[in-house]
Amino acid sequence: MFRLQGSKVLAVDMTGDAVKAKNGSMVAYDGQMTFKKLSGGGEGLRGMVTRRLTGEQMTVMEVKGQGTCWFADRASEINLVGLRGDTLYVEAGNLLATDAGLRTGTTFTGLRGAAQGNGLFTTTVEGHGQAAITSDGPAVVLRVSPQYPLIVDPGAYVAHQGNVRQSFQSGVTFRTLLGEGGGEAFQIRFEGDGLVYVQPSERNTIAGDL
Amino acid sequence: MSTYGTPGAGPVVHDPMTLPVDDNVNKYTFCVELKGGQWFLQKGKMIAYYGSIDFNGIGHGRLDRLVRTSFHSPLHASDWVVAEGSGKMLLADRAFDVNSYDLDDGNLTIRAGNLLAFQPSLALKQSIVPGFLTLIGTGKFVAASNGPVVFMEPPIRVDPQALVGWADCPSPCHHYDHGYLTGVLGGLRAMTGLGGVSGEEHQFEFAGAGTVLLQSSETLMAEAATGAVPPEPGVPGGGGTAPGGYGPQSSGAPRLPGQLGDLQRRFGL
Numbered sequence: 001m002f003r004l005q006g007s008k009v010l011a012v013d014m015t016g017d018a019v020k021a022k023n024g025s026m027v028a029y030d031g032q033m034t035f036k037k038l039s040g041g042g043e044g045l046r047g048m049v050t051r052r053l054t055g056e057q058m059t060v061m062e063v064k065g066q067g068t069c070w071f072a073d074r075a076s077e078i079n080l081v082g083l084r085g086d087t088l089y090v091e092a093g094n095l096l097a098t099d100a101g102l103r104t105g106t107t108f109t110g111l112r113g114a115a116q117g118n119g120l121f122t123t124t125v126e127g128h129g130q131a132a133i134t135s136d137g138p139a140v141v142l143r144v145s146p147q148y149p150l151i152v153d154p155g156a157y158v159a160h161q162g163n164v165r166q167s168f169q170s171g172v173t174f175r176t177l178l179g180e181g182g183g184e185a186f187q188i189r190f191e192g193d194g195l196v197y198v199q200p201s202e203r204n205t206i207a208g209d210l
Numbered sequence: 211m212s213t214y215g216t217p218g219a220g221p222v223v224h225d226p227m228t229l230p231v232d233d234n235v236n237k238y239t240f241c242v243e244l245k246g247g248q249w250f251l252q253k254g255k256m257i258a259y260y261g262s263i264d265f266n267g268i269g270h271g272r273l274d275r276l277v278r279t280s281f282h283s284p285l286h287a288s289d290w291v292v293a294e295g296s297g298k299m300l301l302a303d304r305a306f307d308v309n310s311y312d313l314d315d316g317n318l319t320i321r322a323g324n325l326l327a328f329q330p331s332l333a334l335k336q337s338i339v340p341g342f343l344t345l346i347g348t349g350k351f352v353a354a355s356n357g358p359v360v361f362m363e364p365p366i367r368v369d370p371q372a373l374v375g376w377a378d379c380p381s382p383c384h385h386y387d388h389g390y391l392t393g394v395l396g397g398l399r400a401m402t403g404l405g406g407v408s409g410e411e412h413q414f415e416f417a418g419a420g421t422v423l424l425q426s427s428e429t430l431m432a433e434a435a436t437g438a439v440p441p442e443p444g445v446p447g448g449g450g451t452a453p454g455g456y457g458p459q460s461s462g463a464p465r466l467p468g469q470l471g472d473l474q475r476r477f478g479l
Contacts, residue, residue, distance in 0.1 A: 137305025
């Protein structure tokens with residue numbers, strides 16, 4: 001059972017079950033816990049090879065036991081995501097913890113990842129259960145529905161879930177090259193049905209200032 | 211309807227219907243509604259939007275008229291963009307606190323790096339105080355601060371790092387605690403830090419009627435260029451004797467919109 005203690009600490013109550021969490025993110029626990037590094041994020045040999053090949057590195061530990069375990073990551077804000085059979089797409093660096101029952105994997109994101117500067121691949125989490133993702137400042141959850149597509153700055157994008165198509169749109173014109181661009185040269189457009197998590201801060205991206 | 215974010219489960223989910231109109235979504239995110247209108251915003255502070263909104267650099271020819279009427283410091287025009295269209299737009303700045311302020315036929319001077327966005331019914335001008343911008347008129351603007359903003363009444367002396375801006379105060383000036391700074395011992399203290407410097411010997415002093423805005427931390431936001439002022443005698447910050455520490459604005463010749471921009475600054479060189 002995941003719950004937030006404050007906005008920057010995740011408390012997980014466990015009764016003999018397990019969670020997967022980012023390596024080294026435990027800050028305290030009571031009760032009996034065992035921590036085991038999961039090679040390849042528990043995705044098996046194939047997952048390990050995929051992660052190595054795609055550069056979407058994720059070091060994960062499995063925490064198992066009885067009691068409460070607290071997790072935190074560099075005082076960043078934590079957001080809980082409930083999954084009911086759908087898929088969460090998140091950058092490996094922003095994934096703090098998942099229920100052990102959730103499957104994680106890697107997927108191709110295309111140009112969006114390139115514009116964010118974190119590679120062409122992203123991490124997927126699917127199944128039934130809860131996941132915790134981190135963001136710089138509390139994330140705003142925005143709904144994408146067929147009549148309301150959403151456009152997001154690549155630097156502020158954290159994660160999305162659901163049945164969403166993403167396309168890349170560019171506002172680069174000759175003005176950008178003259179140094180008179182609109183400041184939002186690259187954008188990701190989300191269409192379909194789902195949720196997008198956006199943080200109130202922009203990472204440095206290749207096109208951050210154009 | 212969507213199956214995601216059913217009430218009572220997980221975080222609040224926003225859609226274009228539930229997003230506030232020209233108000234904060236949370237402490238760090240501000241939502242602006244555009245209905246065919248325009249807003250000025252600092253480059254790169256938009257994090258997401260619904261609807262169709264265009265972002266144009268201020269050098270855009272079509273916007274010349276707007277820039278002439280409500281943007282009186284054309285010399286730093288390229289740090290600002292105009293958002294126009296219809297929809298809802300979210301603004302945020304490096305997870306700093308964001309707040310909106312209403313001016314009713316008033317004036318307010320603000321540190322250039324703190325101002326995020328403003329309505330074109332306000333006129334933006336460079337302040338005589340280097341590194342600050344003045345907004346005049348009626349309308350709404352959005353500013354970021356490191357920690358919540360506190361409003362104080364003059365007479366007051368404030369720490370230079372905590373100052374965000376001031377409204378209606380006629381006389382911002384420097385104040386030094388001379389007991390600490392004069393004499394041989396005072397000089398030694400100031401230079402070496404031996405014998406106890408409090409680090410608070412220098413303040414900004416405000417007198418008269420008005421309001422002073424302070425942030426609740428002494429961490430400065432990154433400076434934003436306010437543009438060069440004309441190099442005339444008598445203009446603070448103008449001419450060859452520009453004080454250091456104000457970045458690009460002390461770099462000499464004024465820059466006009468449409469001119470080949472500060473590419474090296476854009477690329478962080």
